[in-house]
Amino acid sequence: MMRYVFSVLTMGFLLSIGLASQAFAIDREVAFEDADMQARYQRVIHNIRCLTCQNQSIKDSNSPLARDLRREVREQMANGASDGEIYAFMQARYGDFALYKPPLSAKTIALWASPALLMAIAVFALFRTLKRRSQLDISVDGD
Amino acid sequence: MRFVLPLALFAVLCGFLVMGIGEDPTRIPSPLLDRPVPEFDLQTLSEPPVAVSAADLQGEPALLNVWGSWCVNCGREHDFLMQISRDIPIFGLNWNDEPQAARQWLRDLGNPYRFSAFDAEGRVAIDLGVYGAPETFLLDGNGTIVHKHVGELNPEVWARDFEPRLAQLRQ
Numbered sequence: 008m009m010r011y012v013f014s015v016l017t018m019g020f021l022l023s024i025g026l027a028s029q030a031f032a033i034d035r036e037v038a039f040e041d042a043d044m045q046a047r048y049q050r051v052i053h054n055i056r057c058l059t060c061q062n063q064s065i066k067d068s069n070s071p072l073a074r075d076l077r078r079e080v081r082e083q084m085a086n087g088a089s090d091g092e093i094y095a096f097m098q099a100r101y102g103d104f105a106l107y108k109p110p111l112s113a114k115t116i117a118l119w120a121s122p123a124l125l126m127a128i129a130v131f132a133l134f135r136t137l138k139r140r141s142q143l144d145i146s147v148d149g150d
Numbered sequence: 151m152r153f154v155l156p157l158a159l160f161a162v163l164c165g166f167l168v169m170g171i172g173e174d175p176t177r178i179p180s181p182l183l184d185r186p187v188p189e190f191d192l193q194t195l196s197e198p199p200v201a202v203s204a205a206d207l208q209g210e211p212a213l214l215n216v217w218g219s220w221c222v223n224c225g226r227e228h229d230f231l232m233q234i235s236r237d238i239p240i241f242g243l244n245w246n247d248e249p250q251a252a253r254q255w256l257r258d259l260g261n262p263y264r265f266s267a268f269d270a271e272g273r274v275a276i277d278l279g280v281y282g283a284p285e286t287f288l289l290d291g292n293g294t295i296v297h298k299h300v301g302e303l304n305p306e307v308w309a310r311d312f313e314p315r316l317a318q319l320r321q
């Protein structure tokens with residue numbers, strides 16, 4: 008019973024966080040009439056870091072710099088720039104750090120490779136442990 | 151023996167964490183180092199305004215200082231800028247400001263700048279990769295960015311990061 012109550016409370020808490028972050032989205036105005044363009048715009052500004060307010064994207068920040076960068080994205084999209092061109096524009100000025108998904112390079116290889124590496128180590132450890140356990144003698148007496 | 155692998159992993163993790171301790175996350179390396187100041191075409195704050203461009207920053211080693219009258223740390227470094235403006239030309243980029251407020255600021259606190267270009271729309275600041283005022287760029291005589299400092303410029307930073315580079319430029 009307690010466990011049930013606890014999981015309901017946890018879910019409620021997580022849900023409220025999700026809703027709260029929706030409510031705090033700053034840039035709610037419609038930049039493009041076209042639904043696809045608007046969706047693209049939302050995705051692009053969500054992927055660009057606000058550098059004055061780190062750990063927020065320019066979509067979530069109301070700082071003047073984020074406002075200027077959103078205008079830059081809107082203008083470039085209206086002029087037909089691709090996502091890649093817009094990210095490259097930000098990167099040339101603010102470095103890899105401006106992007107939430109930094110490109111693969113010699114500097115970022117550790118960042119990108121570490122999850123796969125950790126997973127490989129975990130799987131290796133799991134198999135080794137399972138193998139060792141399967142070779143153990145099962146004693147019914149309990150000793 | 152069975153602790154060796156977890157211990158090694160833990161040590162590696164600790165190594166990465168220790169490396170991060172001394173770093174200031176607000177200091178972001180600029181990709182613009184060793185590049186020329188991006189082209190711009192702005193008006194100065196002076197009355198009447200004068201049209202200025204990146205070419206006007208050239209001639210001798212100089213500073214380009216990004217400031218705004220709203221910016222608290224710009225006020226803190228202002229006296230020091232006044233002081234070093236006798237040694238090196240300082241150009242201003244007035245960012246995200248109201249021209250009236252900016253002019254009043256210079257009247258009240260003194261004007262260390264050869265000129266302040268008024269970046270009304272913040273476009274030149276974006277081209278310069280500016281993310282927080284004050285920012286100070288050290289330029290060589292050709293207008294190439296040699297060093298960038300984010301935050302207040304003070305005697306300590308000046309002696310550590312600027313003076314050695316400036317001495318090299320002036321050789």
